[in-house]
Amino acid sequence: MESVLGRYRNLIILVGVLFLQVLGLAMQVKKSGVDIEKTRLIRIWAVDAVTPFERMLVWVQTSSGNLWHNYFYLRGVRAENRQLKEQIEQMRLQQVRLADDAAQARRLQTLLAFKEQFISRTVAAQVIGSSGSDLSRIIYIDKGENSGIRRDMAVMTADGIVGKVLLVYPSVAQVLLINDQSSGVGALLEKTRLQGVLRGTSNGEVVLERVMSDEQVSVSEPVLTSGGDQIFPKGLPVGTVTKVANGRDLFLNIKIKPAADLSKLEEVLVLVEKQERETPTEDAVRMRASDILAQRLPSVPDKPATDAAGAASSHTGAGAPVAQPKTAVKQPAVTGAKPQGLAGAAKPVATVKPAVTGTNAAGVPKPTKTSAGASETPITLLPDAQKSSDTTGTEATRSQPDASQANPPSAQPKPVTPAPDNPQPPADENKPQ
Template identity: 65%
Template sequence: MESVLGRHRNLIIFLGVLFLQALGLAVQVKRGGPDEQDTRLIRIWAVDAITPFERALIRVQNGASGIWQEYFFLRGVRAENRRLNEQIEQMRLDQVRLSEDAGQARRLQQLLAFKEQVIARTVPAQVIGSSGSDLSKSIYIDKGSDDGVAQDMPVITASGVVGKVLRVYPSTSLVLLINDQSSGVGALLDKSRLQGVVHGTPNGELMLEHIMSDEKVAPGETVLSSGGDQIFPKGFPIGTVTHVSPGREMFLNIKVKPAADLNRLEEVLVITAKEERESVAGNGGRMRAADILAQRLPSVPDKPLTASTPGANPAGAKPQTGLQAKTSSKPITGNTNMTAGASPAGTAKTASPAAVNANADPQSPHINMANRPERVAVSGDTAAKSKAPAENGLSPQVSLEPDATPAKPLNPPSAPQPAPSEDTPH
């Protein structure tokens, strides 16, 4: 007996070690859940052994690249600056349009007593490493429980949803990416409003599931978070549909390309606080297109923001848009009323009839368009300043051009956007 044990000693030890590990694995699987406390301590040891080096290396790398990019490699900066300025102007124009749409949506929500979920606070974090395995899609960030991060908090970037916090350590956290096979995000399709669940696959791809095969889903459609998972706020981009094919059991196989580049994440935002509040009409602190235009019109005296637009500018400064509105030869009187959603996305665009007079606010300067669709001409060049008179006498043409002086951006529209860091309360 002793000789048999001695002869197969290696094999017996091998099987014993395997058995112990399998036993430990079975215990973990049986208890389940990522918040298992049995393995927390040894995970902390491993993380504490690895992440300080990652953190130090990231710091050195950032320092070196900062010195190089900010002091030496400045080639093309002027051109880039010019391009970005143009982009900012274009985005301001878009913002004016979107803020009006958002205001209208908010008013409708208030009518229906909707409650909206807003992001109250975020913590910016840097990605310092990964799980070390291609089979598990997760990353480590340099913020942990000391910074207010907790389990199941959503993690986003400006591009879209990234994942959720799976484990929290004092100074680091493990984030499970949305393309991990064990993750799932409540999703809805932007156009068709169909709801489903986005899952990761073993290959690191995203699939939208639970969409019936008789529904029409086209490639290119945007997939947003639905908020149904109680983790991610509603309306964040998850990705874009790239491929649709019939699947099993009456459901479609919908492949989604993630909106955020999950393989090249560097900085992310952890949403540490969300608030649920009732929709507030009166633009919820945003300026309407009409207000912006009215402030710029020569016939309308400047008027400070009234109580009807509380918090329009939390800093107390005069709101600026960077846009100068110029009227055509037809003067516009000050007691007029225009609440139309000026849609300055193009060079001359007719406002949506639904937006006209949608929010008559007697306390703010208005331009009366007499319920006629107005024409708003938007141009970035000086040639657009002198526009021809309106087609009819009551429809003035308004030209918006970028202000020469840098201006503060408008408050963001109501569509969920990455909130500023906790230094700037949202």
């Protein structure tokens, strides 16, 4: 027995080592696919062993290059040029987003509560390494958890998308490129708006899958992200169509040339924060319109209390007491900012004062939403004297719907809508009929 073991010792050890590796491999590969996160602790050894050298070499390269370029060779121009390039990159990103916003607004203006994502914050990172294998198309960047980078964040350049963050270590992150065969990105064709799935192939090409073969796709048509993968915001450039052929299962085989040069990546942007915003709906537009209208309406200038009383007496100066309508005037109770027209008015007799949290940008108070979602309307009952003086065209106009309900038609003041540029309507016109 011993002689057999001794004779085949090498072979037995070989089989043993291979068996252990096959076992380990089998444990990683499951029906649901490979979860790279489970082997993170093991991978970090190799990453920690290699990336410091890479980082150091990149640093030396960059430093020596910077030393030459920044101090010896066109010192000021280089710095300015870099700054301008960064600015251009940012502006190109912004331009892409704005162009897509405009197109989107035209198509979706009738939809309510439509949400879109936009880039809020990015982190610039330097590419310091790769997997070293053409069968695993990944890169390493010099920013990790410490810089706020998390898994599944989008990575791009100013030219287009690059990939997504696959694994994150404290100071390094692994990025899966879009031309890896395990990658998948929601994409759409810019002109035809046909949606598909962008995938990498084993030889490093990028193809757009799931586009039906009866669709018309033209070569050189731009491809954008569709946002369906919840990783890339909609509208980022992906690449252009280079070849269209009939594929299997009634789908087209569309080859894409990536917009970003994936083979020469040096610096990338990691999208660390994106926000959702709602496209303005009709309600929102109406609200804004009313705000704007309220802003444009003339306001009553501040008056001291005595003036107000004097004005009241002048209204009633004819001797015959005129029945003053009890006008319910809408007056938002404001915390922090008062509407101009009521700033110097006498204290109201009774005020139903809902909580208002502030004003909008134009100084117009925002109505507070109730739990049911409806806007609370602050109502103020003014004293008679004040009513006689302040029931101007302005107030009447503002409170017209409520006033018509609260008062008999005969007692209503004549509604006057002065021109926006005429803040104080003539006194005669304010007299109740």
